Amino acid sequence: MQEQCSFVKCSNPVLLECICTMPSILFCKNHEESHLQQLGDHEIRNYMPILSQTNTVDIKETSEDKVKYVLGQYGETLGLLTLKTFTAKLHPEIKNCLKTxxxxxxxxxxxxxxxxxxxxxxxxxxxxxxxxxxxxxxxxxxxxxxxxxxxxxxxxxxxxxxxxxxxxxxxxxxxxxxxxxxxxxxxxxxxxxxxxxxxxxxxxxxxxxxxxxxxxxxxxxxxxxxxxxxxxxxxxxxxxxxxxxxxxxxxxxxxxxxxxxxxxxxxxxSNEKYTQLTIYYSHLPSKLDIPFLDIIPEWVIAYSGVFIKSYFDIKQTLDVSGKLFIVLADSIMDLSFILVFSDMISYMCLVLETSEVLIAVGSTDDSIIIIQNTLKKTTEYYLDSTYALRYVKDISLAIDSFTIVSSSSYIQETSSLVFSVKEGKCLSYNLDEESLLMPFISTLSEPALQVLYIPTIKLLIIKTISKLLFFKNNYELLKSISCNLPYLNSYIHEKKIFINWLEGKKVIFSQILLHDDELSKLFASSKSKRLSITGAVNFIKSRGCGIYNRIETHYNKYENIIKKINFYEIAKNPLIIEKPFDSSSNEDNISGTNLPDFNIQKKRIKSLKNKPENLVCDNLCELCDEYCMITEEHNFHLCGRVHKCQESCSISGNCSTQGKKQCEYEINPWEMAHEGYHKCLEQEHYCQTLCPGCGIFCCLIAEHEGFHEAIHLRIYFNEICGQTCGASQHVHKVFCLGEGECPKNTLGDCVKHEENFDYWTDCREFWRHFGWSLGD
Structure with a gap:
C-alpha cells in the first residue's frame, strides 16, 4: 500500500521520492516543483520502496509499557535484546555453590x-x-x-x-x-x-x-x-x-x-536481597523488502546472572568481529559488565569499576578500544581464546574532566579515535602519538551528536542536529544529507547498507545510497574504476570469511554462562533460571516481558488445577508435585515438606555388584538439597571396573589392590574362560584403544589387529594385560 504525499492536506498517491534527506521524502507528481524550490541537495527518482523507503518492523510481543528493547547486531544478524530483572532471596542452589x-x-x-x-x-x-x-x-x-x-x-x-x-x-x-x-x-x-x-x-x-x-x-x-x-x-x-x-x-x-x-x-x-537478571535475544526477520512487517520475537537467553540488589541497564550493543558485545551498566554499584554473545557463546568477559563505559565502534577482536568517562582514558584490550578481555595498554584522553564522551569510533587504519562529546564537539585522537586532533571543529556548522564508523567500507558518519555527514577515513567529506533521526546503528544486509533505529516498539530501517563516484573514493586502491554498492558489500563479505570460521569453536553459550569455577565443583549450573517469569512485578522490574517457555507453561497449567484459594504462587514445588507454599517474593518454589533425595550415591565405587543406588538422605523443609555428599545405605562399595570379556563388574571392594576378580559369565562353549584355556580354540575380540595404545605393538605374537578391533589368541596374556585374575 502506497503512502500519501508528504505535503500537507495532499491525498494523492506517492509516485516520486527525493533522497536529499534520510528518511527520503515522498510526494506526488503535482508537488515535484514545490519540493525542488526548497533548500537541499535534491535527487528525485521514481518511488521504489524496495530500495530506499523506510521499512518498519512492529513488535507485537506484549502490551506492557515497561518493556525496553535494544537493537543488537553480530555478523549479518540483527536482533532485539530485552532485560528482565526481579528481586528475590539467594537461590538455594547458589547458596550451596558458595558454601562448597x-x-x-x-x-x-x-x-x-x-x-x-x-x-x-x-x-x-x-x-x-x-x-x-x-x-x-x-x-x-x-x-x-x-x-x-x-x-x-x-x-x-x-x-x-x-x-x-x-x-x-x-x-x-x-x-x-x-x-x-x-x-x-x-x-x-x-x-x-x-x-x-x-x-x-x-x-x-x-x-x-x-x-x-x-x-x-x-x-x-x-x-x-x-x-x-x-x-x-x-x-x-x-x-x-x-x-x-x-x-x-x-x-x-x-x-x-x-x-x-x-x-x-x-x-x-550477607545481603538479604538479590537481583536475578536475564538478557534475552531474538533475531529480527531478514525480509526488509517488505515495507511493514509484524513480528513476535522468539527469545533465547543471551546471559543470566545473580547480582546484589541494584539497578541495571543495557547501555550499548556492538558487533566486534562477528560477535555481539553488550555493555551492561550497574548504576548503583557503579560497575560495567562487558558480555560477549553469539550463536556459539554467552560469556562475561570483563568487569570495570565505573558505569560510564563505551566501546568504540570499529573495534576488532585484536584491538578492542574501551573508553571510561570517569577516568577520562581509553584502554586497549584483545579477546583471547577463552573469551576474556586481556589488557594491552592505557591512554589518557587529554580532554576536560567534566567532558562526557557520548559516542566513539575506532579507525584502525590510522590508529585514531573519533568521538563526540555531550557539549556537541567532535574530536579526533591519535592513539599512537597520544595527541588530540580537532579536524571537525571548523568544518561542522552545528553540534555533533554521534559518530558511527563502518570499517568494512571505511565510511565515517557524523550525525549532527539536522544532518548526516559522510566522510572517508581520512576525514574527507563525501556527502551531506538532511536528517532528523534519533540514535543510529548501521546494518549490512543482502548487499545493502542500512541505517536502523528504534522508535518505541518499532524497528525502522532506511537504506544508505552512495553513488559510484563516492564508492570509488572509498576504495581508491581498487582495480575497478566503477564500484557499485553490490561490489562494495561483496568485498565486505569476502573480508569477513576468516572471522566466521574462527568463531566456530567448541564454546556453547549455555555451558559458558558460568564455568566450573577453578577447583570448586558445582553440581548444577546455578545461574540458569528455570522459571524466569514466575514472579509478579516489583519495584526493581526494568522490563516485564511475557516470554514463552513451553515447559514452564505446562507445569504452570498443571499447578493451577485444584489450587487452594489461599495460596499466593501458581507453581508446583521443584522437588515434588505439591503446591509452592512460599508467600514472600521468590525465584524458586518449595512446599515446605521433607523430601527424599533423588540423586545417586556419590561415594567412590558401586553400591552393589549391579551399580549405583539412590542417596539415603532426606532434604529438610524449605531447602533444595541436604548437606554433604550423596550416600546410600550400603557400608561397602565395590570396584567399578568391567570385565573386558563378559562385561560384569569386579566383585572386590572399591580401590582394592592387585588383580580384578569376578565370577565370569559362561560365554565360550558354555564354559568360563580360563577353565579350558589352551584346550579350546577361541579368541577375545575387544575394541582397540588406538594406534598408540594397540597391544599388538608389544604383544604381536598373541594379538591380531583388524580394522578397529584387537583379536587375542592367548587367553592368559589377555587377562594379564587387562589386570584380571582367572581364579586358578
Missing part, C-alpha cells in the same frame, strides 16, 4: 605453610575471581580482602605456634630430668656452655620450622642438646606424647579459626 566454595577455600588455606605468602595470595585471588563469577557485582577489592584473609591466616598460625611452644616447654622440662642433663658442660678448650644457650637455640630453630613434624623436632632437639644428653632412652617416648598433646591443642585452635574464616567469607554474601 567456602569450605574448599578454607581447607586449602589452612593446609598452607605459615610462611607461604605467595600461595596464600594466589588462592585468595582465585577464590575472589570465582566468587565474582557467582555474584557478579560484589564490589570487593582484592587488596582489602587479601589483608583480611591474611590477618586470620597468620593469627591461626600464631595461635598454633603458641600451643606448640607451651607443649615444647613442658616436654623439654621433663626431658632435662629424664636425660639427666647438667646445667652446664665444658668443651675441648675448657670453655663452659650453659644449658640456657641450648634452650634459646633450640626454641629459635623449632619455632621457625615451616611445619611441625615430630622427626624434625627430635632431630633439632638432639642437635642442640647433644652435649647435655646422658641418657636418650626416653626422648622418642616423650616426643610421641608431645605429638598427641599438640594435635589435641591444634584441633581446638583450628575449630576456633574455622569459625573466623567462615564468618569472614559469609559476610561477602
Amino acid at each position: 566454595m567456602n569450605e574448599k577455600f578454607i581447607k586449602a588455606v589452612m593446609k598452607l605453610l605459615k610462611n607461604d605468602k605467595k600461595r596464600l595470595e594466589e588462592k585468595t585471588e582465585k577464590y575472589l575471581i570465582a566468587f565474582k563469577k557467582v555474584i557478579a557485582n560484589a564490589k570487593i577489592r582484592f587488596d582489602e580482602f587479601e589483608k583480611q584473609v591474611a590477618v586470620v591466616f597468620y593469627a591461626f598460625h600464631a595461635a598454633v605456634d603458641n600451643e606448640l611452644s607451651d607443649e615444647l616447654y613442658k616436654t623439654i622440662a621433663r626431658l632435662k630430668d629424664l636425660c639427666k642433663m647438667p646445667d652446664k658442660v665444658k668443651n675441648y678448650f675448657g670453655m663452659e656452655t650453659k644449658i640456657e644457650d641450648a634452650d634459646n637455640s633450640f626454641y629459635l630453630k623449632a619455632m621457625t620450622l615451616e611445619e611441625y613434624e615430630k622427626d624434625k623436632i627430635i632431630s633439632v632437639f638432639k642437635g642442640e642438646y647433644s652435649k647435655f644428653i646422658i641418657d636418650d632412652s626416653t626422648i622418642i617416648r616423650e616426643f610421641t606424647q608431645l605429638d598427641l598433646e599438640f594435635l589435641k591443642s591444634k584441633a581446638k585452635v583450628k575449630t576456633k579459626f574455622l569459625e573466623e574464616f567462615q564468618k569472614l567469607l559469609h559476610n561477602l554474601a
